Amino acid sequence: MSGYDNNPFAEPAGENPFDDPSVTQVTNSSMEGVDQYNPFPPPATHVPTPRAAPSSAAPYQPAVLQPSTEPSPQxxxxxxxxxxxxxxxELERKAAELDRREQELQGRSPTGKQNNWxxxxxxxxxxxxxxxxxxxxxxxxxxxxCKMMYYLWMFSTLTLFLNLLSCAAHFFVDTKRGIDLGLAILWFVLFTPCSFLCWYRPVYKAFRTDSSFSFFFFFFVFxxxxxxxxxxxxxxxxxxxSGWITAVSDTSNKAVLxxxxxxxxxxxxxxxxxxVLLKMVHSMYRRTGASFQKAQQELSTGVFTSKTFQAAATSAAASASQGAFQQNN
Known part of the structure:
Protein backbone atom coordinates (compact mmCIF):
# COMPACT_ATOMS: atom_id res chain seq x y z
CA MET A 1 0.00 0.00 0.00
CA SER A 2 2.92 2.20 0.54
CA GLY A 3 3.24 2.42 -3.20
CA TYR A 4 -0.10 4.09 -3.60
CA ASP A 5 0.75 6.89 -1.03
CA ASN A 6 3.17 8.59 -3.46
CA ASN A 7 1.93 11.61 -5.48
CA PRO A 8 1.73 10.62 -9.09
CA PHE A 9 2.07 14.23 -10.19
CA ALA A 10 5.24 14.87 -8.19
CA GLU A 11 8.53 14.98 -10.07
CA PRO A 12 10.43 11.87 -9.47
CA ALA A 13 13.54 12.43 -7.48
CA GLY A 14 16.87 11.95 -9.25
CA GLU A 15 15.40 11.80 -12.81
CA ASN A 16 15.64 15.51 -13.91
CA PRO A 17 17.44 15.45 -17.25
CA PHE A 18 18.68 19.01 -16.79
CA ASP A 19 20.52 18.00 -13.63
CA ASP A 20 23.21 16.43 -15.82
CA PRO A 21 26.49 18.32 -15.24
CA SER A 22 27.36 18.53 -18.95
CA VAL A 23 23.97 20.01 -19.84
CA THR A 24 24.07 22.40 -16.94
CA GLN A 25 27.53 23.68 -17.92
CA VAL A 26 26.52 24.36 -21.50
CA THR A 27 23.29 26.04 -20.46
CA ASN A 28 24.99 28.32 -17.97
CA SER A 29 27.77 29.34 -20.38
CA SER A 30 25.24 30.20 -23.11
CA MET A 31 23.16 32.31 -20.85
CA GLU A 32 26.15 34.21 -19.59
CA GLY A 33 27.11 35.07 -23.19
CA VAL A 34 23.62 36.26 -23.97
CA ASP A 35 23.41 38.32 -20.80
CA GLN A 36 26.73 40.00 -21.42
CA TYR A 37 25.93 40.94 -25.06
CA ASN A 38 25.02 44.63 -25.43
CA PRO A 39 23.42 45.57 -28.75
CA PHE A 40 23.99 49.28 -28.13
CA PRO A 41 27.63 49.70 -27.15
CA PRO A 42 28.84 53.16 -26.16
CA PRO A 43 30.60 55.13 -28.96
CA ALA A 44 34.32 54.64 -28.93
CA THR A 45 36.37 57.75 -28.56
CA HIS A 46 38.69 58.13 -31.62
CA VAL A 47 42.22 58.94 -30.68
CA PRO A 48 44.10 60.38 -33.69
CA THR A 49 47.40 58.78 -34.51
CA PRO A 50 50.14 61.32 -34.27
CA ARG A 51 51.87 61.99 -37.65
CA ALA A 52 55.56 62.14 -38.03
CA ALA A 53 56.76 65.66 -38.20
CA PRO A 54 58.44 66.60 -41.51
CA SER A 55 62.16 66.70 -41.39
CA SER A 56 62.31 70.23 -42.62
CA ALA A 57 59.29 72.47 -42.70
CA ALA A 58 59.50 74.84 -45.65
CA PRO A 59 58.63 78.40 -44.76
CA TYR A 60 55.71 79.98 -46.52
CA GLN A 61 56.63 81.77 -49.73
CA PRO A 62 54.33 83.94 -51.79
CA ALA A 63 53.64 82.93 -55.46
CA VAL A 64 55.88 84.83 -57.81
CA LEU A 65 55.01 85.16 -61.53
CA GLN A 66 58.07 84.29 -63.55
CA PRO A 67 58.60 86.55 -66.56
CA SER A 68 58.43 84.80 -69.98
CA THR A 69 61.85 84.58 -71.68
CA GLU A 70 61.66 85.26 -75.45
CA PRO A 71 64.59 84.26 -77.71
CA SER A 72 66.80 87.05 -78.88
CA PRO A 73 66.95 88.00 -82.57
CA GLN A 74 70.43 86.49 -82.79
CA GLU A 90 68.56 67.24 -97.45
CA LEU A 91 68.15 68.74 -100.93
CA GLU A 92 71.75 67.94 -101.82
CA ARG A 93 71.29 64.38 -100.66
CA LYS A 94 68.15 64.01 -102.78
CA ALA A 95 69.92 65.58 -105.77
CA ALA A 96 72.80 63.14 -105.41
CA GLU A 97 70.32 60.26 -105.26
CA LEU A 98 68.57 61.52 -108.41
CA ASP A 99 71.92 61.87 -110.20
CA ARG A 100 72.82 58.33 -109.25
CA ARG A 101 69.50 57.00 -110.54
CA GLU A 102 69.86 59.01 -113.74
CA GLN A 103 73.31 57.56 -114.34
CA GLU A 104 71.93 54.09 -113.77
CA LEU A 105 69.15 54.77 -116.28
CA GLN A 106 71.64 56.15 -118.78
CA GLY A 107 73.70 53.02 -118.35
CA ARG A 108 70.75 50.90 -119.40
CA SER A 109 69.49 50.11 -122.85
CA PRO A 110 65.99 51.17 -124.03
CA THR A 111 64.79 47.71 -123.06
CA GLY A 112 65.68 48.40 -119.43
CA LYS A 113 68.63 45.97 -119.32
CA GLN A 114 72.16 46.69 -118.26
CA ASN A 115 74.42 47.51 -121.21
CA ASN A 116 77.12 44.93 -121.82
CA TRP A 117 78.87 46.07 -125.01
CA CYS A 146 73.33 38.05 -137.23
CA LYS A 147 76.42 36.52 -135.62
CA MET A 148 78.11 36.31 -139.02
CA MET A 149 77.48 40.04 -139.50
CA TYR A 150 79.06 40.67 -136.11
CA TYR A 151 82.09 38.55 -137.03
CA LEU A 152 82.38 40.39 -140.34
CA TRP A 153 82.51 43.69 -138.47
CA MET A 154 85.27 42.40 -136.18
CA PHE A 155 87.17 40.98 -139.16
CA SER A 156 86.96 44.27 -141.05
CA THR A 157 88.18 46.14 -137.96
CA LEU A 158 91.16 43.82 -137.69
CA THR A 159 91.88 44.29 -141.41
CA LEU A 160 91.84 48.07 -141.03
CA PHE A 161 94.28 47.81 -138.11
CA LEU A 162 96.64 45.61 -140.15
CA ASN A 163 96.27 48.03 -143.04
CA LEU A 164 97.46 50.81 -140.72
CA LEU A 165 100.51 48.75 -139.74
CA SER A 166 101.20 47.95 -143.39
CA CYS A 167 101.08 51.63 -144.37
CA ALA A 168 103.33 52.48 -141.42
CA ALA A 169 105.88 49.86 -142.52
CA HIS A 170 105.66 51.18 -146.08
CA PHE A 171 106.24 54.72 -144.78
CA PHE A 172 109.36 53.63 -142.86
CA VAL A 173 110.77 52.17 -146.08
CA ASP A 174 109.65 55.02 -148.32
CA THR A 175 108.99 58.38 -146.63
CA LYS A 176 106.99 59.53 -149.64
CA ARG A 177 104.13 57.32 -148.44
CA GLY A 178 103.08 59.70 -145.65
CA ILE A 179 99.70 60.30 -147.27
CA ASP A 180 98.90 56.60 -147.19
CA LEU A 181 99.82 56.42 -143.51
CA GLY A 182 97.66 59.43 -142.63
CA LEU A 183 94.67 58.12 -144.57
CA ALA A 184 95.10 54.63 -143.06
CA ILE A 185 94.88 56.14 -139.58
CA LEU A 186 91.78 58.10 -140.63
CA TRP A 187 90.09 55.03 -142.13
CA PHE A 188 90.73 53.00 -138.98
CA VAL A 189 89.43 55.72 -136.64
CA LEU A 190 86.45 56.55 -138.86
CA PHE A 191 85.26 53.21 -140.24
CA THR A 192 85.53 51.18 -137.03
CA PRO A 193 82.77 52.99 -135.06
CA CYS A 194 80.78 54.07 -138.14
CA SER A 195 80.50 50.54 -139.51
CA PHE A 196 79.29 49.31 -136.13
CA LEU A 197 76.66 52.04 -135.79
CA CYS A 198 75.61 52.38 -139.43
CA TRP A 199 75.21 48.81 -140.64
CA TYR A 200 75.77 46.28 -137.86
CA ARG A 201 73.45 47.79 -135.24
CA PRO A 202 70.68 48.42 -137.83
CA VAL A 203 70.73 44.80 -138.96
CA TYR A 204 70.80 43.66 -135.33
CA LYS A 205 67.78 45.84 -134.59
CA ALA A 206 66.06 44.67 -137.78
CA PHE A 207 66.36 41.03 -136.75
CA ARG A 208 65.36 41.83 -133.18
CA THR A 209 62.26 43.92 -133.86
CA ASP A 210 61.46 42.91 -137.46
CA SER A 211 61.69 46.56 -138.46
CA SER A 212 61.29 47.36 -142.15
CA PHE A 213 62.92 50.75 -141.74
CA SER A 214 66.00 49.18 -140.12
CA PHE A 215 66.26 46.70 -143.00
CA PHE A 216 66.11 49.46 -145.62
CA PHE A 217 68.65 51.56 -143.74
CA PHE A 218 70.98 48.56 -143.48
CA PHE A 219 70.72 47.76 -147.20
CA PHE A 220 71.57 51.32 -148.20
CA VAL A 221 74.57 51.67 -145.86
CA PHE A 222 75.90 48.14 -146.32
CA SER A 242 97.33 48.33 -148.98
CA GLY A 243 95.46 46.66 -151.83
CA TRP A 244 96.63 44.66 -154.82
CA ILE A 245 97.77 47.57 -156.98
CA THR A 246 99.79 49.22 -154.19
CA ALA A 247 101.32 45.91 -153.16
CA VAL A 248 102.36 44.88 -156.67
CA SER A 249 103.69 48.31 -157.65
CA ASP A 250 106.20 48.41 -154.75
CA THR A 251 108.66 45.51 -154.66
CA SER A 252 111.62 47.26 -153.04
CA ASN A 253 111.19 45.47 -149.72
CA LYS A 254 109.99 41.89 -149.65
CA ALA A 255 108.87 42.03 -145.99
CA VAL A 256 106.70 45.06 -146.63
CA LEU A 257 105.45 43.45 -149.82
CA VAL A 276 77.42 36.84 -149.57
CA LEU A 277 75.94 38.16 -146.33
CA LEU A 278 74.09 40.93 -148.14
CA LYS A 279 72.33 38.30 -150.26
CA MET A 280 71.52 36.19 -147.18
CA VAL A 281 70.04 39.14 -145.29
CA HIS A 282 68.02 40.16 -148.34
CA SER A 283 66.54 36.66 -148.67
CA MET A 284 65.55 36.65 -144.99
CA TYR A 285 64.13 40.15 -145.37
CA ARG A 286 61.80 38.94 -148.11
CA ARG A 287 60.53 36.13 -145.87
CA THR A 288 59.70 38.48 -143.00
CA GLY A 289 56.94 40.27 -144.90
CA ALA A 290 58.64 43.67 -144.68
CA SER A 291 57.89 46.27 -147.33
CA PHE A 292 58.67 49.83 -148.28
CA GLN A 293 55.21 50.96 -147.13
CA LYS A 294 55.83 49.52 -143.67
CA ALA A 295 59.19 51.29 -143.58
CA GLN A 296 57.51 54.60 -144.39
CA GLN A 297 54.88 54.00 -141.72
CA GLU A 298 57.52 53.15 -139.11
CA LEU A 299 59.51 56.23 -140.04
CA SER A 300 56.51 58.55 -139.75
CA THR A 301 55.39 56.96 -136.49
CA GLY A 302 58.87 57.20 -135.03
CA VAL A 303 59.24 60.84 -136.07
CA PHE A 304 55.87 61.97 -134.77
CA THR A 305 56.25 60.15 -131.47
CA SER A 306 59.75 61.46 -130.91
CA LYS A 307 60.03 63.80 -127.95
CA THR A 308 62.48 66.01 -129.83
CA PHE A 309 60.07 66.39 -132.73
CA GLN A 310 57.17 67.08 -130.38
CA ALA A 311 59.15 69.71 -128.50
CA ALA A 312 60.24 71.38 -131.75
CA ALA A 313 56.67 71.36 -133.08
CA THR A 314 55.33 72.79 -129.83
CA SER A 315 57.90 75.60 -129.78
CA ALA A 316 57.24 76.40 -133.45
CA ALA A 317 53.48 76.54 -132.87
CA ALA A 318 53.96 78.75 -129.80
CA SER A 319 56.22 81.12 -131.75
CA ALA A 320 53.76 81.30 -134.62
CA SER A 321 50.81 82.03 -132.34
CA GLN A 322 52.78 84.65 -130.42
CA GLY A 323 53.79 86.36 -133.69
CA ALA A 324 50.21 86.37 -134.94
CA PHE A 325 49.00 87.82 -131.63
CA GLN A 326 51.56 90.60 -131.77
CA GLN A 327 50.59 91.46 -135.34
CA ASN A 328 46.92 91.70 -134.39
CA ASN A 329 47.77 94.06 -131.56
Missing amino acids: ATAAAAQANLLRQQE PPLPKSFPIKPCFYQDFSEEIPPQYQRV FCQVVIFIIQAVGIPSWGN AIMITVAILFTICAVLSV
Whole structure:
Protein backbone atom coordinates (compact mmCIF):
# COMPACT_ATOMS: atom_id res chain seq x y z
CA MET A 1 0.00 0.00 0.00
CA SER A 2 2.92 2.20 0.54
CA GLY A 3 3.24 2.42 -3.20
CA TYR A 4 -0.10 4.09 -3.60
CA ASP A 5 0.75 6.89 -1.03
CA ASN A 6 3.17 8.59 -3.46
CA ASN A 7 1.93 11.61 -5.48
CA PRO A 8 1.73 10.62 -9.09
CA PHE A 9 2.07 14.23 -10.19
CA ALA A 10 5.24 14.87 -8.19
CA GLU A 11 8.53 14.98 -10.07
CA PRO A 12 10.43 11.87 -9.47
CA ALA A 13 13.54 12.43 -7.48
CA GLY A 14 16.87 11.95 -9.25
CA GLU A 15 15.40 11.80 -12.81
CA ASN A 16 15.64 15.51 -13.91
CA PRO A 17 17.44 15.45 -17.25
CA PHE A 18 18.68 19.01 -16.79
CA ASP A 19 20.52 18.00 -13.63
CA ASP A 20 23.21 16.43 -15.82
CA PRO A 21 26.49 18.32 -15.24
CA SER A 22 27.36 18.53 -18.95
CA VAL A 23 23.97 20.01 -19.84
CA THR A 24 24.07 22.40 -16.94
CA GLN A 25 27.53 23.68 -17.92
CA VAL A 26 26.52 24.36 -21.50
CA THR A 27 23.29 26.04 -20.46
CA ASN A 28 24.99 28.32 -17.97
CA SER A 29 27.77 29.34 -20.38
CA SER A 30 25.24 30.20 -23.11
CA MET A 31 23.16 32.31 -20.85
CA GLU A 32 26.15 34.21 -19.59
CA GLY A 33 27.11 35.07 -23.19
CA VAL A 34 23.62 36.26 -23.97
CA ASP A 35 23.41 38.32 -20.80
CA GLN A 36 26.73 40.00 -21.42
CA TYR A 37 25.93 40.94 -25.06
CA ASN A 38 25.02 44.63 -25.43
CA PRO A 39 23.42 45.57 -28.75
CA PHE A 40 23.99 49.28 -28.13
CA PRO A 41 27.63 49.70 -27.15
CA PRO A 42 28.84 53.16 -26.16
CA PRO A 43 30.60 55.13 -28.96
CA ALA A 44 34.32 54.64 -28.93
CA THR A 45 36.37 57.75 -28.56
CA HIS A 46 38.69 58.13 -31.62
CA VAL A 47 42.22 58.94 -30.68
CA PRO A 48 44.10 60.38 -33.69
CA THR A 49 47.40 58.78 -34.51
CA PRO A 50 50.14 61.32 -34.27
CA ARG A 51 51.87 61.99 -37.65
CA ALA A 52 55.56 62.14 -38.03
CA ALA A 53 56.76 65.66 -38.20
CA PRO A 54 58.44 66.60 -41.51
CA SER A 55 62.16 66.70 -41.39
CA SER A 56 62.31 70.23 -42.62
CA ALA A 57 59.29 72.47 -42.70
CA ALA A 58 59.50 74.84 -45.65
CA PRO A 59 58.63 78.40 -44.76
CA TYR A 60 55.71 79.98 -46.52
CA GLN A 61 56.63 81.77 -49.73
CA PRO A 62 54.33 83.94 -51.79
CA ALA A 63 53.64 82.93 -55.46
CA VAL A 64 55.88 84.83 -57.81
CA LEU A 65 55.01 85.16 -61.53
CA GLN A 66 58.07 84.29 -63.55
CA PRO A 67 58.60 86.55 -66.56
CA SER A 68 58.43 84.80 -69.98
CA THR A 69 61.85 84.58 -71.68
CA GLU A 70 61.66 85.26 -75.45
CA PRO A 71 64.59 84.26 -77.71
CA SER A 72 66.80 87.05 -78.88
CA PRO A 73 66.95 88.00 -82.57
CA GLN A 74 70.43 86.49 -82.79
CA ALA A 75 69.17 83.14 -81.49
CA THR A 76 66.23 83.24 -83.91
CA ALA A 77 68.53 83.98 -86.85
CA ALA A 78 70.89 81.20 -85.80
CA ALA A 79 68.02 78.72 -85.55
CA ALA A 80 66.70 79.78 -88.96
CA GLN A 81 70.17 79.43 -90.47
CA ALA A 82 70.57 75.99 -88.97
CA ASN A 83 67.18 75.00 -90.38
CA LEU A 84 68.18 76.28 -93.83
CA LEU A 85 71.45 74.37 -93.68
CA ARG A 86 69.61 71.22 -92.73
CA GLN A 87 67.16 71.67 -95.61
CA GLN A 88 70.04 72.35 -97.98
CA GLU A 89 71.79 69.16 -96.92
CA GLU A 90 68.56 67.24 -97.45
CA LEU A 91 68.15 68.74 -100.93
CA GLU A 92 71.75 67.94 -101.82
CA ARG A 93 71.29 64.38 -100.66
CA LYS A 94 68.15 64.01 -102.78
CA ALA A 95 69.92 65.58 -105.77
CA ALA A 96 72.80 63.14 -105.41
CA GLU A 97 70.32 60.26 -105.26
CA LEU A 98 68.57 61.52 -108.41
CA ASP A 99 71.92 61.87 -110.20
CA ARG A 100 72.82 58.33 -109.25
CA ARG A 101 69.50 57.00 -110.54
CA GLU A 102 69.86 59.01 -113.74
CA GLN A 103 73.31 57.56 -114.34
CA GLU A 104 71.93 54.09 -113.77
CA LEU A 105 69.15 54.77 -116.28
CA GLN A 106 71.64 56.15 -118.78
CA GLY A 107 73.70 53.02 -118.35
CA ARG A 108 70.75 50.90 -119.40
CA SER A 109 69.49 50.11 -122.85
CA PRO A 110 65.99 51.17 -124.03
CA THR A 111 64.79 47.71 -123.06
CA GLY A 112 65.68 48.40 -119.43
CA LYS A 113 68.63 45.97 -119.32
CA GLN A 114 72.16 46.69 -118.26
CA ASN A 115 74.42 47.51 -121.21
CA ASN A 116 77.12 44.93 -121.82
CA TRP A 117 78.87 46.07 -125.01
CA PRO A 118 81.68 46.87 -125.44
CA PRO A 119 82.85 44.54 -122.66
CA LEU A 120 84.91 46.87 -120.49
CA PRO A 121 86.22 46.43 -116.93
CA LYS A 122 84.19 48.05 -114.18
CA SER A 123 87.07 50.32 -113.20
CA PHE A 124 87.23 51.74 -116.73
CA PRO A 125 85.91 55.33 -116.90
CA ILE A 126 83.89 54.65 -120.07
CA LYS A 127 80.86 52.42 -119.55
CA PRO A 128 79.24 50.05 -122.08
CA CYS A 129 76.93 51.76 -124.54
CA PHE A 130 74.81 48.92 -125.95
CA TYR A 131 73.06 45.77 -124.87
CA GLN A 132 73.71 42.71 -127.00
CA ASP A 133 72.55 39.14 -126.46
CA PHE A 134 71.93 36.98 -129.52
CA SER A 135 70.27 34.10 -127.68
CA GLU A 136 67.84 36.40 -125.86
CA GLU A 137 66.97 39.12 -128.38
CA ILE A 138 67.41 37.52 -131.80
CA PRO A 139 64.98 34.82 -133.01
CA PRO A 140 66.63 31.43 -133.52
CA GLN A 141 66.23 31.46 -137.32
CA TYR A 142 68.19 34.75 -137.56
CA GLN A 143 70.90 34.19 -134.96
CA ARG A 144 73.41 32.56 -137.33
CA VAL A 145 73.29 35.36 -139.91
CA CYS A 146 73.33 38.05 -137.23
CA LYS A 147 76.42 36.52 -135.62
CA MET A 148 78.11 36.31 -139.02
CA MET A 149 77.48 40.04 -139.50
CA TYR A 150 79.06 40.67 -136.11
CA TYR A 151 82.09 38.55 -137.03
CA LEU A 152 82.38 40.39 -140.34
CA TRP A 153 82.51 43.69 -138.47
CA MET A 154 85.27 42.40 -136.18
CA PHE A 155 87.17 40.98 -139.16
CA SER A 156 86.96 44.27 -141.05
CA THR A 157 88.18 46.14 -137.96
CA LEU A 158 91.16 43.82 -137.69
CA THR A 159 91.88 44.29 -141.41
CA LEU A 160 91.84 48.07 -141.03
CA PHE A 161 94.28 47.81 -138.11
CA LEU A 162 96.64 45.61 -140.15
CA ASN A 163 96.27 48.03 -143.04
CA LEU A 164 97.46 50.81 -140.72
CA LEU A 165 100.51 48.75 -139.74
CA SER A 166 101.20 47.95 -143.39
CA CYS A 167 101.08 51.63 -144.37
CA ALA A 168 103.33 52.48 -141.42
CA ALA A 169 105.88 49.86 -142.52
CA HIS A 170 105.66 51.18 -146.08
CA PHE A 171 106.24 54.72 -144.78
CA PHE A 172 109.36 53.63 -142.86
CA VAL A 173 110.77 52.17 -146.08
CA ASP A 174 109.65 55.02 -148.32
CA THR A 175 108.99 58.38 -146.63
CA LYS A 176 106.99 59.53 -149.64
CA ARG A 177 104.13 57.32 -148.44
CA GLY A 178 103.08 59.70 -145.65
CA ILE A 179 99.70 60.30 -147.27
CA ASP A 180 98.90 56.60 -147.19
CA LEU A 181 99.82 56.42 -143.51
CA GLY A 182 97.66 59.43 -142.63
CA LEU A 183 94.67 58.12 -144.57
CA ALA A 184 95.10 54.63 -143.06
CA ILE A 185 94.88 56.14 -139.58
CA LEU A 186 91.78 58.10 -140.63
CA TRP A 187 90.09 55.03 -142.13
CA PHE A 188 90.73 53.00 -138.98
CA VAL A 189 89.43 55.72 -136.64
CA LEU A 190 86.45 56.55 -138.86
CA PHE A 191 85.26 53.21 -140.24
CA THR A 192 85.53 51.18 -137.03
CA PRO A 193 82.77 52.99 -135.06
CA CYS A 194 80.78 54.07 -138.14
CA SER A 195 80.50 50.54 -139.51
CA PHE A 196 79.29 49.31 -136.13
CA LEU A 197 76.66 52.04 -135.79
CA CYS A 198 75.61 52.38 -139.43
CA TRP A 199 75.21 48.81 -140.64
CA TYR A 200 75.77 46.28 -137.86
CA ARG A 201 73.45 47.79 -135.24
CA PRO A 202 70.68 48.42 -137.83
CA VAL A 203 70.73 44.80 -138.96
CA TYR A 204 70.80 43.66 -135.33
CA LYS A 205 67.78 45.84 -134.59
CA ALA A 206 66.06 44.67 -137.78
CA PHE A 207 66.36 41.03 -136.75
CA ARG A 208 65.36 41.83 -133.18
CA THR A 209 62.26 43.92 -133.86
CA ASP A 210 61.46 42.91 -137.46
CA SER A 211 61.69 46.56 -138.46
CA SER A 212 61.29 47.36 -142.15
CA PHE A 213 62.92 50.75 -141.74
CA SER A 214 66.00 49.18 -140.12
CA PHE A 215 66.26 46.70 -143.00
CA PHE A 216 66.11 49.46 -145.62
CA PHE A 217 68.65 51.56 -143.74
CA PHE A 218 70.98 48.56 -143.48
CA PHE A 219 70.72 47.76 -147.20
CA PHE A 220 71.57 51.32 -148.20
CA VAL A 221 74.57 51.67 -145.86
CA PHE A 222 75.90 48.14 -146.32
CA PHE A 223 75.85 48.46 -150.09
CA CYS A 224 78.16 51.45 -149.68
CA GLN A 225 80.31 49.34 -147.36
CA VAL A 226 80.62 46.64 -150.02
CA VAL A 227 81.84 49.26 -152.51
CA ILE A 228 84.40 50.49 -149.96
CA PHE A 229 85.66 46.93 -149.39
CA ILE A 230 86.14 46.48 -153.13
CA ILE A 231 88.06 49.79 -153.42
CA GLN A 232 90.25 48.83 -150.45
CA ALA A 233 90.97 45.42 -151.97
CA VAL A 234 91.93 47.03 -155.29
CA GLY A 235 94.35 49.34 -153.46
CA ILE A 236 94.45 52.59 -155.42
CA PRO A 237 97.78 54.33 -154.68
CA SER A 238 97.72 57.29 -152.26
CA TRP A 239 94.28 56.28 -150.95
CA GLY A 240 95.55 54.81 -147.71
CA ASN A 241 94.84 51.17 -148.62
CA SER A 242 97.33 48.33 -148.98
CA GLY A 243 95.46 46.66 -151.83
CA TRP A 244 96.63 44.66 -154.82
CA ILE A 245 97.77 47.57 -156.98
CA THR A 246 99.79 49.22 -154.19
CA ALA A 247 101.32 45.91 -153.16
CA VAL A 248 102.36 44.88 -156.67
CA SER A 249 103.69 48.31 -157.65
CA ASP A 250 106.20 48.41 -154.75
CA THR A 251 108.66 45.51 -154.66
CA SER A 252 111.62 47.26 -153.04
CA ASN A 253 111.19 45.47 -149.72
CA LYS A 254 109.99 41.89 -149.65
CA ALA A 255 108.87 42.03 -145.99
CA VAL A 256 106.70 45.06 -146.63
CA LEU A 257 105.45 43.45 -149.82
CA ALA A 258 104.37 40.33 -147.89
CA ILE A 259 102.52 42.43 -145.35
CA MET A 260 100.75 44.44 -148.04
CA ILE A 261 99.74 41.31 -149.98
CA THR A 262 98.34 39.83 -146.76
CA VAL A 263 96.26 42.95 -146.17
CA ALA A 264 95.07 42.89 -149.80
CA ILE A 265 93.93 39.27 -149.31
CA LEU A 266 92.06 40.27 -146.15
CA PHE A 267 90.32 43.15 -147.94
CA THR A 268 89.32 40.73 -150.71
CA ILE A 269 87.87 38.30 -148.15
CA CYS A 270 85.90 41.19 -146.56
CA ALA A 271 84.45 42.14 -149.95
CA VAL A 272 83.43 38.55 -150.79
CA LEU A 273 81.90 37.91 -147.35
CA SER A 274 80.00 41.20 -147.47
CA VAL A 275 78.42 40.30 -150.81
CA VAL A 276 77.42 36.84 -149.57
CA LEU A 277 75.94 38.16 -146.33
CA LEU A 278 74.09 40.93 -148.14
CA LYS A 279 72.33 38.30 -150.26
CA MET A 280 71.52 36.19 -147.18
CA VAL A 281 70.04 39.14 -145.29
CA HIS A 282 68.02 40.16 -148.34
CA SER A 283 66.54 36.66 -148.67
CA MET A 284 65.55 36.65 -144.99
CA TYR A 285 64.13 40.15 -145.37
CA ARG A 286 61.80 38.94 -148.11
CA ARG A 287 60.53 36.13 -145.87
CA THR A 288 59.70 38.48 -143.00
CA GLY A 289 56.94 40.27 -144.90
CA ALA A 290 58.64 43.67 -144.68
CA SER A 291 57.89 46.27 -147.33
CA PHE A 292 58.67 49.83 -148.28
CA GLN A 293 55.21 50.96 -147.13
CA LYS A 294 55.83 49.52 -143.67
CA ALA A 295 59.19 51.29 -143.58
CA GLN A 296 57.51 54.60 -144.39
CA GLN A 297 54.88 54.00 -141.72
CA GLU A 298 57.52 53.15 -139.11
CA LEU A 299 59.51 56.23 -140.04
CA SER A 300 56.51 58.55 -139.75
CA THR A 301 55.39 56.96 -136.49
CA GLY A 302 58.87 57.20 -135.03
CA VAL A 303 59.24 60.84 -136.07
CA PHE A 304 55.87 61.97 -134.77
CA THR A 305 56.25 60.15 -131.47
CA SER A 306 59.75 61.46 -130.91
CA LYS A 307 60.03 63.80 -127.95
CA THR A 308 62.48 66.01 -129.83
CA PHE A 309 60.07 66.39 -132.73
CA GLN A 310 57.17 67.08 -130.38
CA ALA A 311 59.15 69.71 -128.50
CA ALA A 312 60.24 71.38 -131.75
CA ALA A 313 56.67 71.36 -133.08
CA THR A 314 55.33 72.79 -129.83
CA SER A 315 57.90 75.60 -129.78
CA ALA A 316 57.24 76.40 -133.45
CA ALA A 317 53.48 76.54 -132.87
CA ALA A 318 53.96 78.75 -129.80
CA SER A 319 56.22 81.12 -131.75
CA ALA A 320 53.76 81.30 -134.62
CA SER A 321 50.81 82.03 -132.34
CA GLN A 322 52.78 84.65 -130.42
CA GLY A 323 53.79 86.36 -133.69
CA ALA A 324 50.21 86.37 -134.94
CA PHE A 325 49.00 87.82 -131.63
CA GLN A 326 51.56 90.60 -131.77
CA GLN A 327 50.59 91.46 -135.34
CA ASN A 328 46.92 91.70 -134.39
CA ASN A 329 47.77 94.06 -131.56
